[in-house]
Amino acid sequence: LGIESFEIGIGEPFAAFERVLGPACGGALDGLAAENTQARCRMVCLMALSNKHGWMLVNTGNRSEALMGYCTLYGDMAGAFAPIGSLYKHEVRDLGRYINELFAKRGQKAPIPENVFAKPPSAELSPDQSDEESLGLDYDTLDGILAAHFDEGLDADQVAARGFDPALAQRVITTAEAYAFKRALLPPCATIER
Numbered sequence: 001l002g003i004e005s006f007e008i009g010i011g012e013p014f015a016a017f018e019r020v021l022g023p024a025c026g027g028a029l030d031g032l033a034a035e036n037t038q039a040r041c042r043m044v045c046l047m048a049l050s051n052k053h054g055w056m057l058v059n060t061g062n063r064s065e066a067l068m069g070y071c072t073l074y075g076d077m078a079g080a081f082a083p084i085g086s087l088y089k090h091e092v093r094d095l096g097r098y099i100n101e102l103f104a105k106r107g108q109k110a111p112i113p114e115n116v117f118a119k120p121p122s123a124e125l126s127p128d129q130s131d132e133e134s135l136g137l138d139y140d141t142l143d144g145i146l147a148a149h150f151d152e153g154l155d156a157d158q159v160a161a162r163g164f165d166p167a168l169a170q171r172v173i174t175t176a177e178a179y180a181f182k183r184a185l186l187p188p189c190a191t192i193e194r
Contacts, residue, residue: 006049010041017041035126039075047078056080059187064089064139066186067146068172069179070131076123077186085189088143093117137168145172151194 017037018029025033050057059079061071063086071077084092097117100110120130121139132138141164148159149172156173160166 008045010038010045013041013044014038035123036072036075039072039123043075043078058083059085059189061085061186062087062089062092064143064146066183067150067176067179068135068142069175069182070123070135071182071186073182073185077182079187082187082189085186086192088147089121089139090143137172141168142172145169146176147194149173149176 014037018034021029021033021037029037046057049055057079059077059082061076061079061082062084065071066085084095087095096112100112103110120132122130123134135142144162145159145164145168148154148162148164149156149169154162156166156170159169159173
């Protein structure tokens with residue numbers, strides 16, 4: 001696409017945080033603390049580039065992640081604008097496939113590698129981690145529950161009446177409502193009329 005890119009490793013900064021924080025964390029920086037520190041190392045690198053070059057940091061989060069609080073404060077939540085912030089995860093996937101189809105119709109190479117669609121969605125913060133395992137359900141089901149509640153205003157019983165497991169619908173809605181404080185800190189995004 002003619003976009004300049006840089007590869008900047010976070011291994012060294014993360015190792016420094018492990019060394020400095022390890023003693024205060026009972027001897028090791030691990031688990032959620034280690035995972036979120038990785039996201040924050042990336043944010044520091046991206047913000048440094050933004051400051052140095054006058055670039056705008058663009059947030060990569062989507063509506064599914066935002067509603068479930070599946071994002072790291074002061075990490076992957078950083079950015080001045082979230083271009084896909086109002087798209088559910090399945091819509092992001094569908095948009096990516098659509099973009100590839102447009103390029104193919106023009107006889108051009110697809111800009112999004114097929115592996116992006118084939119591999120399970122993952123924040124890649126630990127070996128073999130997958131978003132759907134961390135969230136406890138697949139994105140298509142999650143998105144259906146979230147859209148019914150947040151876009152259509154249905155309560156948990158009404159969502160369950162659409163064929164979703166009642167306990168799952170309640171868990172998703174309760175979780176999403178508990179993370180309103182995180183959503184208040186997200187960058188702005190385009191609003192999509194649904």
